Amino acid sequence: MNQTLSRTLMRYFENPNNVWQYGNSVLYNMCAQEPYHNKKDVIIGKLWLIGRSYSAALERRKTGDGCDSTEFYADVVAPKMLEIGDELDRRIGVLKEYDRLTDDNLDSLLSTHMFLTDVFNQLTKLDKRSLASKYLHFHSPNAVYIYDSRASNAIRKVVRKNKYQLYKHYSCGCDTIYADFCVRALNLQELVSQKYGRILSCREIDDFLLYYTD
Numbered sequence: 001m002n003q004t005l006s007r008t009l010m011r012y013f014e015n016p017n018n019v020w021q022y023g024n025s026v027l028y029n030m031c032a033q034e035p036y037h038n039k040k041d042v043i044i045g046k047l048w049l050i051g052r053s054y055s056a057a058l059e060r061r062k063t064g065d066g067c068d069s070t071e072f073y074a075d076v077v078a079p080k081m082l083e084i085g086d087e088l089d090r091r092i093g094v095l096k097e098y099d100r101l102t103d104d105n106l107d108s109l110l111s112t113h114m115f116l117t118d119v120f121n122q123l124t125k126l127d128k129r130s131l132a133s134k135y136l137h138f139h140s141p142n143a144v145y146i147y148d149s150r151a152s153n154a155i156r157k158v159v160r161k162n163k164y165q166l167y168k169h170y171s172c173g174c175d176t177i178y179a180d181f182c183v184r185a186l187n188l189q190e191l192v193s194q195k196y197g198r199i200l201s202c203r204e205i206d207d208f209l210l211y212y213t214d
Helices: 003-014 021-033 040-053 069-083 085-096 106-124 129-139 149-158 163-170 176-196 202-213
Strands: none
Touching: 003 176, 003 202, 021 040, 021 129, 040 069, 040 129, 069 085, 069 106, 085 106, 085 129, 106 129, 106 163, 106 176, 129 176, 149 176, 149 202, 163 176, 176 202
């Protein structure tokens, strides 16, 4: 572990980011109380609130469908999410069984993330890997890393790519950009565990990467 990373981690441990703790708790509670994808209003509410809160709104899409935002959610998004709801709930249920991510169970996350990213792409004609990661994270906080460009740029500065480890996971059928991010996040967890005897949660990794870029 390089000295810059070590010093930044120590500052983070002494003064962690917590200004968003209450707001995030609302989203966690929402998904805990309504975890399934079998009600139109619940699906719309969860996607809308998580997407807007995390600057990854689903209605940001390529134009051409003739729908305003309300029509898009009600007439396009909700029917598709109801259609794949059972499969999505099954996949999220598997992720919820994990206390934390490891190299052995990472494929479950990568394949589920790819599944939801594909669905979002069908709806928007855009890559929505960030929204997919954030939406899944609030349903399974222990087993989903939060991805966005800010976190990706930060983690590339502190964790080297492990090509062997990364290529091993490609066979599960994944978004390679998200897979690269997740492998680095796993290795960051391991570095912190070895040096400090502390396992960072997925939320703590996101908070630390935000701290690192400040």
